[in-house]
Amino acid sequence: WEYACRAGTTTRFEFGEQFDGTAANMNRTRSHPLPCGSFAPNRFGLFDMHGNVLEWCSDWHSPTWYSNSPVKNPRGPESPDEDHHVLRGGGWGFPAASCSFRDRISTFMKGPSHGFRVVCEIHRQK
Structure with missing residues (x-):
């Protein structure tokens, strides 16, 4: 998620440090x-990766997962330690800390600052 958000950059945000x-x-x-x-x-053509709404990700949350997960493309645990999913990216009402913002949310919780991203793969015709 962070790689897509930063669009390959290494700065705090895709558009720079501030x-x-x-x-x-x-x-x-x-x-x-x-x-x-x-x-x-x-730069990857993705809209609204920073802010707007916290993105509800398909990864289950685990308090110990990232300390033992692969550095490249960690996908989260296969099954939940608890009934929470990962939230990423911050939202309209949150401080502009960085694109590495992460939190967790119960699968039954909803709110005006939570959302999810619908992705559709497009195949080019030859």
């Missing part, structure tokens, strides 16, 4: 989520 309020919906610069595409996409 957040100036113009590249994403976070740090309470607006008081609600915005429609997808309200900001320019990152």
Whole structure:
């Protein structure tokens, strides 16, 4: 997730080290989520990876997983230690800390700052 968010860069955010309020919906610069595409996409063509809503990821949360997981592309445990999924990326009401923000949420919880990303693979015709 972080690699896609940073679009291959190594800075705190895909757009650099500092957040100036113009590249994403976070740090309470607006008081609600915005429609997808309200900001320019990152270098990979992905919209709204920083801020807007916390992304509910398919990875189960485990308090010890990252200390023992592979460094490259950790996918989370196969089954839950507890009934929580991983949240990534911050949201409109959260401080602009970095794209490495992560949290957990119960599978039964919902809120105005939570969302998920729908992905559809597109095949080019030859």
